[in-house]
Amino acid sequence: MKSSNPTVLLRPRTTQDKSSTEIPAMIRNSLWLTITFAMLALSPLCRAQSPGVQTTREPTKTTLVTGLPGFKDDSTGSLVVEKGNLQFVQSKNAIEIPVPSIIDVVTGSDTQRVIRGKVGTVSMFGPYGSGRFLSLFRSNLDTLTIQYRDGDGGLHGVIFTMGVGKAELLKQQLIAQGARTTITTESSVRHKMSKPSEATEQNP
């Protein structure tokens, strides 16, 4: 039995065809090479852009532990660093803290029970120690502690909790916009180091 596929039969192999396939392959290879070089050349620029200078202003979902006037403890809301202000927005209320008035930003970590709220409280009294067993399941949290001075010079302290890894990003955004910190991070050191070099560049 012969093959019944007509397309295979209509495409005879020639030397001319072989060379014609080699040329696009060369172009393709050279194109890949160019892209690779371009990416390598641009990679230092990508590294130079520190996360502190990121322009993403997505609100971070947070829980206020204590400290903000006009808000109840353990109220949830979102934090945004925008136009030199740290905004905490709840459903109806909102408060703005000017970033230059922030004298200390510190991040930390904590844990909380996975099953919490009313269900969590009820589950604490579960039979045969099941409540205690459920307390073993905990999720990690980041804490963001801020100290700032109001218009009269009075010192305020605020504590927020948020998802893992978000506090450090917020801290870097705040430092980039002029907030101060007592515990320096790698990025803030880099930011500080970049400032004098900019100053020297400006000097004649």
Place this chain on the structure above:
Amino acid sequence: MRNLFRAAILACLVSPMCLGGSVSRDQKKASQARPTGIEVEMVQFDEIKLPTEFQVAIYENLIRQLQENGRFENVYRDGDRNATEHPDTIVLHCTVTGFKQGSERARQVTTVAGATSMIVHCRFTDANGRALLERDIQGKVRFFGGNLKATYDFAKKAAGVAREVSIEQSPRTASL
């Protein structure tokens, strides 16, 4: 007749003493005035390692408890310029001298382990820096709540102690 005479003499002797006592008590009351305002300074810690969130939570809870207490008309924060306008404002200095961070997980699982406790030395001074009252106050959380609840426990006790503070004024001021 003799008894009446004796009673009259006794009354003459006793009445000045009673009057004198009440006068001296009034003078004492007048010399001890109640401060109308309190300035809370930021919590300090020397030899121990205290996480910043605890430092801030102590400070904020202390201010809230003093405001809710109602003992003071004005509660000023650290560095508030309005505090200097009132000379009868007292200052509260807090220094954490002992701190043991427990574990909420250990508390919930075992009930007996994982307590968080702290000892804070509280010093109330007048505007001139003269000490009025000094006391060590403990804050702890043993069963329910997060570690920061120990700061609430301390603040509540400290606000209670603040009620005892009174300014001893100079006799000249007291007489006025």
